[in-house]
Amino acid sequence: MERTRWQFVKLAGQFLTPYKPQLFYALIALTCTAAITLSIGQGVRLLIDHGIATASARLLEHYVLVFLGMVIALAVATFTRYYWVSWLGERVVADIRIRVFNHLLDLHPAFFEHNRALEIQSRLTADTILLQTVIGSSFSIALRNIIMMIGGIVWLFITNPKLTAIVIIAVPLVIAPILVFGRRVRNLSRKTQDKVAGVGAYVGEILSQIKIVQAYNHQPHDRNRFGEYAEDAFNVAKQRNIQRGLLITVVIVLVLGAVGVMLWVGGLDVIEGRITGGELAAFVFYSVIVGNAVSSISEIIGELQRAAGATQRIVELLHSGSLIESPTRPAKLIRPVNGRIDIDSLKFTYPSRVHSPALDKLTLHVRAGETLALVGPSGAGKSTLFDLLLRFADCTEGSIKLDGVDIRTLELHELRGCFALVSQTPSLFYGSISENLKYAKPDATDAQIVDAAKAAHADEFIVALPDGYETRLGDAGIGLSGGQKQRLAIARAILADRPILLLDEATSALDAQSEFWVQQALEKLMIGRTTLVIAHRLATVKNADRIAVLNHGTLEALGTHQELMQKSALYHRLASLQFKYTEDQ
Known part of the structure; x- marks a missing residue:
């Protein structure tokens, strides 16, 4: 637990x-506010002993003006402290978010298969908000109260040593419960953050799949399950608040009792x-200052414990290493890239299925400019091969070479810059259609965007939308049909203009007419x-x-359609079933 505090x-x-x-400006302003607050005690003493007690209206007016001057100075210093401390809190949290987000972007995709994206989102938002509160508020308040506590104790000794001894006796009595309850609060704070992250992740998952939820009338079950998540978070938070409440209660009783x-x-x-009465009033003032400072520090310790838990979760993200990285001294491809791919004895096994290789000793050579189809039953390793080509994962054995260069020796940005990917499920982002198409080529001109959309036969439906290319899409392209989404994804690949195309059943979501025109566009795009x-x-x-027939991660047959109909039983069976089904429709 000590390590967690030091992490923060x-x-x-x-x-x-x-x-x-x-930081210097904030500390100066913070010190000024503490010093002026402590000086007010002497102002109270002078006001009573040299103003009220003397029965002199002139002296009373003089010391009232001195007192008001202290108040104005305190207000100015407080504003300065608040501005700079808040600025630091906001700035630091923005920097942390940028650092974490930039780090996440470079992590290998498998990381997000084992860590829920919505929980990571919670860490990036809720946890950093907590850090902002602590750095931009609680920490400075704690530091100010420490200065005021020390300064108050000094003034207590100066004012009356005998009475100060009574206050000092209470200090160890206050520190003891802070140590005891603080450990409990810290443990429960981490649990609270985890439970809150679970609530956020569940909400995001359900809302992102709302059509499925409603189609299957699953709302009652989801209401009950969310209620369980919320109750779990509430129960842990309740325990944490009980411990913090007991801590504050004990501190108040001990301090104010003293x-x-x-x-x-x-x-x-x-x-x-x-x-004198003024000395007693000043002593009471400093006693209250010291008591309030100790009480505030004990309360802020609870916030610091929560911040320690949040810090641990953020540090975990920052320390998450990527399994896929660019080499220290990357090789270079000869330009222009021809696109020859040599796959030799390729083997890949998923960590969850160590005894069942997704690809097993696969050897396949793809000629530059060739169109090679990958067919086979589900689980044959087709999508896995795409992941390995893009180095979303690395093979267990064997190698993949691009133009004779092992892809593991290439810088990731250079390697992936050779491929344009159109997946079976089109990936679109919140924003305008133009922004989604520019995703493949941020510096594309409007004319290039339109040309790409026309080539994918997407221009016709785009211009029919209310704002044309500036029409904003919902999350994941909500508001468009499956075929329209796919055509935008194809237009994006066309705009990318990469030497190698990876098409994962790119026309699967299109109707017959759209499929025909997009197929024509793809055939033109495939040339060269x-x-x-x-x-x-x-x-x-x-x-x-050529068509490569994959089965259980191995290459079963390779040839043209006609050749495979003759020599591959698996391909013949798949083709016969599909074409017979088509004829029966």
Whole structure:
């Protein structure tokens, strides 16, 4: 647990270091507010002993003006402190979010298969908001209260050592419950953050699949399950709040109890003339300052415990290493890239299925400019091969070479810049159609965007939309039909203009007429480019240069459609079933 606290201090220090001037301004303003607040105690003493007690209206007016001057100075210093501390909190949290997001973008895709994206989102938002609160508020308040506690104790000794002893006795009594309850609060704070993240992840998952939820009338079950998530989070938060409440309660009783005893002893001293009323008032003021500071620090410790838990979750993300990285000294491809792909004895096994290789000793050579179709039953390894080509994962054995260069020796950006991918499920983002198409080529001109859309036969439906190419899409392209989404994805690939195309059943979501025109566009696009096509409908790849039949991760047969109908029993069976089904429709 000590390590967790130091993680927070280290993280905060790391991100505060670039802003030393702003940190200096905040500390100066914070010190001024603490010093002025402590000076007010002396102002109260002077007001009573030299203003009220002397019965002089002139002196009273003088010391009232001094007191008001202190108040104005305190207000100005407080504003300055609040501005710079809040600025630091917001700046640091923005930097942390940028650092975490940039790190996440480079992690291998398998990381997100084992870590829920919505929970990661919660860490990036809820946890960083907590850090912002602590760095931009709680931490400065704690530091100010520490200064005021120390300064208050000094003034207590100066004012009356005997009464100060009563206050000092209470300090160890206050620290003890802070240590005891603080550990419990810290543990429960981490649990609370995890439970809240679980609630957010479940909400995001359900809302993103709302049509399926409603189609299957699953709302009652989801209501009950969300209620369980919410109740779990509530119960953990309740336990944490009980521990924090007990901590604050014990501190208040001990501190104010000590103040009560001090007032009794001090009151007797005033009655007997050993001290003045102003000195007692100043002493009470400093006692309240010290008591309030200790109480505030004990309360803020709870916030710091929560921040420690949130920091641990963020540090976990920052320390998550990517299994796929660019080599230290990457090789270079000869330009222009021809697109020849050589796959030799390729083997890949998913960690969850170590005894069942997804690809097993696969050897396949794709000629530059060739259109190669990959067919076979589900689980044959077709999509896995695409992932390995793009280095979303690395093979267990064997190699993949692009133009004779092992792809593992290439810089990732250069390697992936050779491929244009159209997946079976088109991926669109919140934003305008134009922005979605530019995703493949951010510097594309409007004319290039329109040309790509026309080639994919998407221009006709785009211009019919209310705002044309500036029409904004919902999340994942909500508002468009499946065929329209797919045509936009194809237009994006056309705009990318890469030497190798990866088409994962790119026309699967189109109607017959759209499929015909898009197929024509793709055929033009394929000229001079190496194209790998994952095909579930064999009718779409009958004219491919060659067809590779995969089965259980191995290459079962390779040839043209006519050749495979003669020599591959598996291909013949798949083709016969599909074409017979088509004829029966």
